[in-house]
Amino acid sequence: MNNFIAENLSRVRTQMEAACQAAGRLPHSVSLLAVSKTWGAEAVRAAHAAGQTAFGENYIQEAVGKIGALRDLPLQWHCIGPIQSNKTRLVAEHFDWVHSVDRLKIAQRLSEQRPPHLPPLQVCIQVNVDGGETKSGISPQELPALAQAVAALPRLQLRGLMTIPESAETDAQMRAVHAQAKALFESLRQQGLPLDTLSMGMSADMAAAIAEGSTMVRVGTAIFGRR
Numbered sequence: 001m002n003n004f005i006a007e008n009l010s011r012v013r014t015q016m017e018a019a020c021q022a023a024g025r026l027p028h029s030v031s032l033l034a035v036s037k038t039w040g041a042e043a044v045r046a047a048h049a050a051g052q053t054a055f056g057e058n059y060i061q062e063a064v065g066k067i068g069a070l071r072d073l074p075l076q077w078h079c080i081g082p083i084q085s086n087k088t089r090l091v092a093e094h095f096d097w098v099h100s101v102d103r104l105k106i107a108q109r110l111s112e113q114r115p116p117h118l119p120p121l122q123v124c125i126q127v128n129v130d131g132g133e134t135k136s137g138i139s140p141q142e143l144p145a146l147a148q149a150v151a152a153l154p155r156l157q158l159r160g161l162m163t164i165p166e167s168a169e170t171d172a173q174m175r176a177v178h179a180q181a182k183a184l185f186e187s188l189r190q191q192g193l194p195l196d197t198l199s200m201g202m203s204a205d206m207a208a209a210i211a212e213g214s215t216m217v218r219v220g221t222a223i224f225g226r227r
């Protein structure tokens with residue numbers, strides 16, 4: 001397992017660098033979030049041994065167990081899954097980042113419940129760029145007001161946006177959706193919000209996302225294998 005994960009990580013990093021080069025971007029302008037959902041603590045240990053420190057989790061209860069089992073390692077944990085109100089305390093107490101904030105009520109609870117001894121929770125707002133009806137994420141129309149409100153919460157630090165686009169038929173269509181997310185990101189920056197993170201791109205659309213300005217790709221399958 002260790003070799004498998006180390007080789008996969010190395011290949012993903014090479015692909016990220018190639019995508020940066022093709023887009024005329026600096027090689028280290030995009031960071032890698034390894035999505036370890038459904039995989040055990042040993043898989044995370046193997047990825048850490050291969051130099052990976054940032055991990056993404058969708059299922060909060062599962063993640064809290066894993067975070068506890070890996071306390072001995074200096075890891076950074078990102079919550080990327082949907083958050084129900086009754087799970088905000090666990091998220092506020094155990095994670096470093098949350099990418100999936102899409103309602104003010106959830107953001108307020110996270111801010112209130114963030115323990116005082118921890119640094120502010122680093123937050124991205126999940127935006128539903130392509131309007132998929134069943135998906136979570138705030139609409140682009142409602143985004144500016146939510147972003148301003150989240151940025152004002154004392155125990156959160158708003159860092160940027162997260163998107164999960166539907167997979168498109170063609171690379172050009174995929175890139176068009178990513179470009180819309182990038183435009184929303186830039187318009188919030190123009191409104192004075194000091195954002196630096198566009199969490200966009202997964203195993204299948206990593207290169208397209210990097211071409212359109214992603215600063216963090218979230219990759220699971222290409223590192224750990226099929227779930």
Ligand SMILES: *Cc1c(COP(=O)(O)O)cnc(C)c1O
Nearest residue numbers: 035058080202203218219220221
């Ligand atoms: C599972 C998941 C990923 C990783 O997807 P892969 O296709 O396995 O790379 C990224 N982001 C979110 C929000 C996910 O739920």
